[in-house]
Amino acid sequence: METFLKLLIIGLTVGSIYALIALGYTMVYGIVKLINFAHGDFLMLGAYAGFFVLSHMGVNLGSTLLAFAVAMVLCAILGVIIEKICYKPLRKAPRLNALITAIGVSMLLENGSKTLPFIGPNPRSYPQLNDQTLYLFKVLSDGILKATGFYIAPVQLLVLVVALALMLILNYVVNYTRVGKAMRAVSFDMDAASLMGIHIDTIISITFAIGAALGAAAGILYAVSFPQINPYMGIMPGLKAFIAAVLGGIGIIPGAMIGGVVIGVVESFTKGYISSLWADGIVFAILIIILMARPGGILGKVTREKV
Amino acid sequence: MPVLDVKDLSVTFGGLKAVNQFSLDMPKGGLIGLIGPNGAGKTTVFNLLTGVYKPNSGTMELEAENGQTVSLIGSEPWKIARLGMTRTFQNIRLFKRMTVLDNVKVSIHPGVKYNPFQAMLRLPVYRREEERIDQQAMELLELLGLQDKAEEMAASLPYGEQRKLEIARALGARPKILLLDEPAAGMNPQETKELTSLIRTIRDKLDITILLIEHDMSLVMSICERLLVLDYGTLIADGSPEEIRTNPQVIKAYLGEEVGGSC
Amino acid sequence: MNKQTKSKLLHAFWVQTIFIVVVYSVLSVLIGTGIFSKYTASILTTSSIYVIVALGLNLMTGMTGQLVLGHAGFMSIGAYGTAILLKAGLPMLLSMLLSASLAGLVGLLIGIPTLRLRGDYLAIVTLGFGEIIRVVIMNLEKLTGGAAGLMNIPGLSIKTASTEINTLLTFLWVSIFMILSILAVVHLLISSHGRAILSVRDDEIASEAMGINIFYTKLYVFVFSTFLAGIAGGLFATHYRYLNPDMFNYLKSVDFLIIVVFGGMGSITGTVAASFVLTILQEQLRFMKDYRLVIYPILLIMMMIFRPQGMLGTKELRLTRVFSRKWWRKNLARLKKGGRGNASA
Numbered sequence: 022m023e024t025f026l027k028l029l030i031i032g033l034t035v036g037s038i039y040a041l042i043a044l045g046y047t048m049v050y051g052i053v054k055l056i057n058f059a060h061g062d063f064l065m066l067g068a069y070a071g072f073f074v075l076s077h078m079g080v081n082l083g084s085t086l087l088a089f090a091v092a093m094v095l096c097a098i099l100g101v102i103i104e105k106i107c108y109k110p111l112r113k114a115p116r117l118n119a120l121i122t123a124i125g126v127s128m129l130l131e132n133g134s135k136t137l138p139f140i141g142p143n144p145r146s147y148p149q150l151n152d153q154t155l156y157l158f159k160v161l162s163d164g165i166l167k168a169t170g171f172y173i174a175p176v177q178l179l180v181l182v183v184a185l186a187l188m189l190i191l192n193y194v195v196n197y198t199r200v201g202k203a204m205r206a207v208s209f210d211m212d213a214a215s216l217m218g219i220h221i222d223t224i225i226s227i228t229f230a231i232g233a234a235l236g237a238a239a240g241i242l243y244a245v246s247f248p249q250i251n252p253y254m255g256i257m258p259g260l261k262a263f264i265a266a267v268l269g270g271i272g273i274i275p276g277a278m279i280g281g282v283v284i285g286v287v288e289s290f291t292k293g294y295i296s297s298l299w300a301d302g303i304v305f306a307i308l309i310i311i312l313m314a315r316p317g318g319i320l321g322k323v324t325r326e327k328v
Numbered sequence: 329m330p331v332l333d334v335k336d337l338s339v340t341f342g343g344l345k346a347v348n349q350f351s352l353d354m355p356k357g358g359l360i361g362l363i364g365p366n367g368a369g370k371t372t373v374f375n376l377l378t379g380v381y382k383p384n385s386g387t388m389e390l391e392a393e394n395g396q397t398v399s400l401i402g403s404e405p406w407k408i409a410r411l412g413m414t415r416t417f418q419n420i421r422l423f424k425r426m427t428v429l430d431n432v433k434v435s436i437h438p439g440v441k442y443n444p445f446q447a448m449l450r451l452p453v454y455r456r457e458e459e460r461i462d463q464q465a466m467e468l469l470e471l472l473g474l475q476d477k478a479e480e481m482a483a484s485l486p487y488g489e490q491r492k493l494e495i496a497r498a499l500g501a502r503p504k505i506l507l508l509d510e511p512a513a514g515m516n517p518q519e520t521k522e523l524t525s526l527i528r529t530i531r532d533k534l535d536i537t538i539l540l541i542e543h544d545m546s547l548v549m550s551i552c553e554r555l556l557v558l559d560y561g562t563l564i565a566d567g568s569p570e571e572i573r574t575n576p577q578v579i580k581a582y583l584g585e586e587v588g589g590s591c
Numbered sequence: 592m593n594k595q596t597k598s599k600l601l602h603a604f605w606v607q608t609i610f611i612v613v614v615y616s617v618l619s620v621l622i623g624t625g626i627f628s629k630y631t632a633s634i635l636t637t638s639s640i641y642v643i644v645a646l647g648l649n650l651m652t653g654m655t656g657q658l659v660l661g662h663a664g665f666m667s668i669g670a671y672g673t674a675i676l677l678k679a680g681l682p683m684l685l686s687m688l689l690s691a692s693l694a695g696l697v698g699l700l701i702g703i704p705t706l707r708l709r710g711d712y713l714a715i716v717t718l719g720f721g722e723i724i725r726v727v728i729m730n731l732e733k734l735t736g737g738a739a740g741l742m743n744i745p746g747l748s749i750k751t752a753s754t755e756i757n758t759l760l761t762f763l764w765v766s767i768f769m770i771l772s773i774l775a776v777v778h779l780l781i782s783s784h785g786r787a788i789l790s791v792r793d794d795e796i797a798s799e800a801m802g803i804n805i806f807y808t809k810l811y812v813f814v815f816s817t818f819l820a821g822i823a824g825g826l827f828a829t830h831y832r833y834l835n836p837d838m839f840n841y842l843k844s845v846d847f848l849i850i851v852v853f854g855g856m857g858s859i860t861g862t863v864a865a866s867f868v869l870t871i872l873q874e875q876l877r878f879m880k881d882y883r884l885v886i887y888p889i890l891l892i893m894m895m896i897f898r899p900q901g902m903l904g905t906k907e908l909r910l911t912r913v914f915s916r917k918w919w920r921k922n923l924a925r926l927k928k929g930g931r932g933n934a935s936a
């Protein structure tokens with residue numbers, strides 16, 4: 022039982038990180054029907070941004086908050102720039118072209134970062150969050166231990182709480198604000214939305230920005246959980262997050278959250294009970310099964326193209 | 329026995345019943361028109377008949393080679409095309425990066441007597457079949473007056489000829505039933521007149537049954553032997569052009585409430 | 592078939608055959624006598640191997656418009672399969688064919704669920720598969736040598752012959768497969784099946800309405816392309832005589848994608864040319880090699896934005912045209928006109 026809960030918590034933690042990334046994939050896909058291959062790399066960029074803040078300012082509550090802020094803002098801006106330069110010109114082009122471009126962007130982000138002197142190809146060790154920073158979470162952790170006899174590390178609580186908070190904020194923005202309404206309208210029907218006076222370019226930029234920011238936050242959460250960062254760290258989580266998005270229903274926001282958690286938990290249990298060799302294979306097999314059985318995903322429905 | 333027997337075909341999209349209990353029995357060699365105001369569901373009917381949409385209820389039976397009937401419900405579009413029903417599209421869907429001749433050859437492809445391996449090895453059967461396909465395709469182009477443009481890119485054809493090419497292509501499959509979706513759209517009166525006699529010639533020469541959607545009443549009234557009128561997905565009239573012309577429900581559907589009466 | 596067409600075809604056949612014979616005779620002399628070093632010959636051999644993979648990829652991506660990202664994975668099945676079977680004592684051709692068939696079979700298994708869907712899933716699925724196959728290879732250590740790699744793979748060689756002759760032997764062996772692949776693909780595309788494939792690329796819905804079974808078409812093209820990748824893998828194994836899983840990673844798949852995109856996604860000539868050009872450039876230009884991982888993606892992005900049709904678009908080079916008087920007259924006149932124009936200004 023002890024192992025089961027332990028694996029479950031790990032699964033939920035990693036799954037929340039996957040969910041944050043999957044949200045970016047799903048939102049962008051919903052709005053411009055593009056699988057943004059480069060999205061996973063925001064994990065990496067966010068992690069590095071946080072790395073620099075924390076290395077220079079030491080680890081404390083203020084610097085950690087600053088790290089998140091810097092990473093999210095930087096990646097949001099980068100996301101908008103990438104969209105404007107690389108994807109916008111291809112909005113009317115065949116989807117294949119945009120996909121290929123996305124691959125190029127991904128490679129560029131990974132290998133370009135590698136050549137930058139302040140990043141470099143070698144893995145870096147991430148600053149650990151000390152007890153002072155995690156004070157609140159330490160208290161929570163102790164409380165849970167006392168109440169249930171079960172130990173959840175403060176870092177894990179940090180990940181869960183931050184991820185949940187971000188998802189709640191996103192949910193609020195998408196469902197209860199005008200911007201969110203515009204985003205939903207554009208993803209439903211771009212032409213009709215523009216006829217209603219919605220400024221499409223702005224909405225698309227906002228979507229990319231939000232997605233990138235979430236990915237960046239996920240990056241810092243990932244880095245404090247698995248404290249080694251390298252330029253290619255975004256690839257596998259990105260791939261798994263995409264599978265999660267498909268699992269939940271690509272283009273559907275709650276689907277990305279559910280999918281992320283499911284993938285995280287499945288991966289964790291596979292690593293724990295079977296073997297970590299098989300973990301990747303099983304996640305991938307989930308993709309195949311979903312595509313065969315229910316390509317719309319758990320929450321999805323199949324839409325018909327007008328002929 | 330009708331070549332196509334459709335009974336109570338219905339389909340619902342997200343709460344909206346797009347087509348409601350559509351029925352049609354197409355006699356062999358018939359030339360039938362499907363008309364109705366915009367949005368009435370005419371193209372949806374075509375999509376149902378050709379398998380692009382699967383109906384929620386109803387039956388569709390096609391007369392097969394040996395006199396038996398084959399149900400088309402749930403069949404994929406390519407199967408239905410191979411069984412003998414092809415179509416043209418409301419918005420032209422030619423194979424833009426292929427030549428005029430090749431466009432027609434595509435629909436002749438099903439049933440070709442060599443497989444991809446034999447194609448790679450360039451066996452004699454390949455050459456024989458290519459000659460046959462070439463000949464058949466050219467004959468169809470000649471029928472539609474496009475033979476001089478055979479080697480040109482389909483995308484470079486003027487609009488009216490592109491519409492004719494779509495028809496030639498649909499005929500390549502040697503269909504029993506040809507569905508024409510607004511074949512005269514965007515054509516001037518001269519072109520429409522040519523098209524009208526062309527359609528008649530096709531029906532007579534190739535012994536085909538034709539169902540066409542059209543808004544151009546001059547075309548519809550002059551060649552259709554029978555008209556079906558669709559409004560909001562429901563069949564509101566089925567009869568000869570004369571009967572339809574004076575049918576009050578049809579007039580209401582197109583023009584709104586009757587003009588005249590109490591003002 | 593009328594007399595005119597028949598003589599045209601015969602003419603084309605002879606032009607192509609003589610061209611190939613001449614080019615390869617010259618190359619054989621250059622390699623066999625050592626004028627072209629072993630290194631140069633190796634580059635040419637590798638380029639030829641890549642042509643085979645790229646042809647399959649072009650067929651899939653360029654013709655049916657479905658992006659594939661795991662071709663290196665299928666290549667690795669062919670490579671490792673061939674190497675293992677060779678070490679077990681099987682003859683070369685049989686090993687290659689068996690391994691390539693395995694690659695094709697795996698392609699079939701992956702293709703069946705994925706190609707039913709409209710959408711971009713094939714890219715991610717093949718990408719994931721490529722990674723999985725790499726992990727599998729790394730973990731089947733006893734068979735594949737794991738991460739350390741597989742060494743001493745038998746190649747094509749005659750013990751008593753010189754290194755130059757052996758290098759030439761491998762080059763010619765690979766070239767035969769390359770030429771056969773090109774012929775197979777070209778013949779397929781010219782045939783009725785080729786037209787069906789192209790119609791799927793141009794408009795799936797119309798294609799289906801004309802009786803083309805879209806799913807079946809995409810599937811057999813995909814299986815064929817994975818088979819080709821498997822053959823190329825086998826050739827790769829016997830050429831390099833050493834394999835390790837990192838040779839077949841995601842970056843390699845992107846390499847092939849770049850070849851296809853650069854050459855032009857609808858053009859066979861483009862694929863062949865780009866394969867040689869890019870492979871040679873990579874070896875010859877130091878900075879290309881070092882910064883390739885940054886240059887290639889920039890190139891890719893710019894091509895997609897500014898020239899998505901690649902260098903040749905869908906144009907093909909027909910040898911009969913190049914060797915005809917009309918072609919030379921037309922192009923020389925164009926060159927002359929350009930020259931005169933400048934001078935008179």
